[in-house]
Amino acid sequence: MSVRINWITSAPLLVMIGWILSVSAGHANAPVAAPHRPAPKSVGASASVKIQAPAISAEEATNIRIYKTCNRAVVNVTSITATEDMYFNIVVPKEGVGSGTIIDADGFILTNYHVINGANAVKVTLYDGSSFAAQLVGDDPTNDLAVIKIDPRGKKLATIPFGDSSQLEVGRRVFAIGNPFGLDRTLTVGVVSSLGRTIKAEGNGRLIKGIIQTDAAINPGNSGGPLLESSGRMIGITTAIATGRVEVQQSAGIGFAIPINTAKRIVPELIAHHGVTRPDIGIQLVDVTDKGLRVIRLDPDGPAARAGVSGPKLVVYQDGPFTYKAIDQSFADVITSVDNVPVRTADDLLSYIDQKKPGQVVTLTVMRAGKALKIPVKLTVVSPA
Numbered sequence: 001m002s003v004r005i006n007w008i009t010s011a012p013l014l015v016m017i018g019w020i021l022s023v024s025a026g027h028a029n030a031p032v033a034a035p036h037r038p039a040p041k042s043v044g045a046s047a048s049v050k051i052q053a054p055a056i057s058a059e060e061a062t063n064i065r066i067y068k069t070c071n072r073a074v075v076n077v078t079s080i081t082a083t084e085d086m087y088f089n090i091v092v093p094k095e096g097v098g099s100g101t102i103i104d105a106d107g108f109i110l111t112n113y114h115v116i117n118g119a120n121a122v123k124v125t126l127y128d129g130s131s132f133a134a135q136l137v138g139d140d141p142t143n144d145l146a147v148i149k150i151d152p153r154g155k156k157l158a159t160i161p162f163g164d165s166s167q168l169e170v171g172r173r174v175f176a177i178g179n180p181f182g183l184d185r186t187l188t189v190g191v192v193s194s195l196g197r198t199i200k201a202e203g204n205g206r207l208i209k210g211i212i213q214t215d216a217a218i219n220p221g222n223s224g225g226p227l228l229e230s231s232g233r234m235i236g237i238t239t240a241i242a243t244g245r246v247e248v249q250q251s252a253g254i255g256f257a258i259p260i261n262t263a264k265r266i267v268p269e270l271i272a273h274h275g276v277t278r279p280d281i282g283i284q285l286v287d288v289t290d291k292g293l294r295v296i297r298l299d300p301d302g303p304a305a306r307a308g309v310s311g312p313k314l315v316v317y318q319d320g321p322f323t324y325k326a327i328d329q330s331f332a333d334v335i336t337s338v339d340n341v342p343v344r345t346a347d348d349l350l351s352y353i354d355q356k357k358p359g360q361v362v363t364l365t366v367m368r369a370g371k372a373l374k375i376p377v378k379l380t381v382v383s384p385a
Contacts, residue, residue, distance in 0.1 A: 072127045072158040079119035099178035099225030107150040111224030114202040138270030147270045163233030165259035176216040178225030190216030207347040218255030227257040279379035292336040307377040333366035
């Protein structure tokens with residue numbers, strides 16, 4: 001069996017086929033042109049690439065200026081305390097680290113009271129690594145402030161001038177320089193988050209009012225360092241952080257600083273008198289009630305007792321052959337105001353008295369046996385501790 005293929009051709013078609021084959025054969029032998037590529041640009045000695053440094057913003061320029069101007073006046077304050085090892089019966093030195101600010105070329109340094117409290121020795125380290133023994137000049141536990149001094153031995157010291165914290169507003173830019181975790185002269189930047197906060201002093205538990213709140217990062221070791229405004233002046237002394245957890249000791253974006261105007265009022269007294277001369281009213285303990293402050297304990301020789309303020313009475317009861325003695329607080333005066341300023345807490349009373357001077361007279365309004373009485377009290381002096 002065979003398969004038959006019928007080829008259908010014509011003369012013109014054959015001629016065309018022949019022509020196509022001849023052309024194809026000719027092209028097959030022709031050289032193939034390479035595709036066009038642009039010549040590479042030569043990179044030689046004459047070629048130069050200019051990389052410009054990024055421009056510094058106005059904000060960055062301020063940060064740099066503040067740090068360069070102020071960092072050399074910020075010192076590391078090391079407090080050395082002695083603790084007894086009960087097991088080996090030996091005394092072991094223990095160190096704490098804080099910060100401080102040189103405020104005078106003679107070597108006076110402002111820091112926190114809690115940084116040096118209880119220290120057997122204090123060492124100050126300057127920006128260049130040189131160390132000096134420091135002496136306590138004066139302290140004020142009520143405001144958590146202390147002044148220490150070094151002998152610079154002819155060394156020229158950088159200082160930071162005081163600003164005016166009364167001019168601060170929420171939103172103002174602030175700068176903190178200190179030694180967090182021992183990392184010396186660290187700069188952090190933030191804003192004034194709030195004003196007029198109240199915190200409890202670590203030294204004696206008294207409330208410190210008018211505190212500056214900031215979100216500039218403040219960590220352990222920053223205490224005692226300066227809080228600065230954009231001019232480079234000190235407007236606060238960093239003192240505490242809020243972490244939200246007792247066991248956590250790092251910044252949570254809430255830091256506090258003592259207003260510099262408080263320090264401006266107290267520092268001259270610390271240097272001149274080694275303490276703060278405060279007025280004393282002679283009321284040692286009060287109990288907060290819904291009607292006012294009930295007097296619980298008086299200094300028997302103090303100004304309030306001499307002026308006629310009454311405390312609790314010792315009452316003697318006779319029951320047959322038995323005699324009983326008891327303290328009856330119902331006899332105690334209840335203070336409602338001082339100079340017509342209402343007082344609702346012990347700190348209200350003490351803060352008002354602190355604004356006065358020894359020798360001045362304040363008028364207490366007290367409730368006694370259901371009647372209001374006004375008692376003038378001449379303030380005396382509390383000697384520095």
